Amino acid sequence: MSNEEDRKAGKSAVLQRFPTERRAIEQLAARSEDFCDMCEELVEAELALRVAQMMPAEIRGERTAEWVAQIERLSAEIGRALRTANVIPIGRVNRPKTHS
Template sequence: MDEGVTAVRRQFPARIKAIDDLSARSEDFREICRDFADAQSALQKWNVSTDLKRDERVVEYQELIAELSKEIEGALDASVPPTAR
């Protein structure tokens, strides 16, 4: 399984079926998932960094992860037929 999809499954465990369904048919969604995983990885690195820009970068990656989370949720919501909601 794609590392990005795995990261999104961990973030949204209640939506695993929808994540699997959408990732199976959408390269765009898989790309968002990869971006999400990359941002999480970068945040982990900055969290332990001693660089002077650490705090600034941590905030930036937290904001990016929040934005990507909203984008992922929107894509998942849009992928569910109205009658199934």
Template sequence: MHRGVLAAIHQFPAKRRAIEELALKSETFRLLCTDLADAEAALYNWKGSDSPLKDERCAEYLSLVTALKAEILEILDAEQSNAAE
């Protein structure tokens, strides 16, 4: 399975099926999931860094991860609403 999709599923395990279905039909959604995986990886790497920029970069990547999670959740909720109509 695509690593970005796995990252989204890790964040929203209860929405696994919706994530998998949307990822199959939307390249844009898959790219958003990839962005999440990349941001999470960067955050993890910066957390282990000895760089004087560590705190600043961790805050930036944490903010990015939070924003990407919100965007993914918004898309999933919109898809669910559209499916219910």
């Protein structure tokens, strides 16, 4: 897959998990290489989970559990990134001092 295809696959995977966050996903993907990397890692982990589910029974459970944990970790990390992207920092407004 090309880099562009990887990015599309990553965004698609994240959109399936966070369908109401389309705008934030698009914005983050456009400006954050780290976010794109997380999305691509999610695709890879989901693929690895599918492969693990086809392994022989004696190793299937352990490998499946490993990939499920990885997917949950990545999903939580992506969720935090999306929440942070939706936060508008409100700082203290510097107003000119008035002399009474």
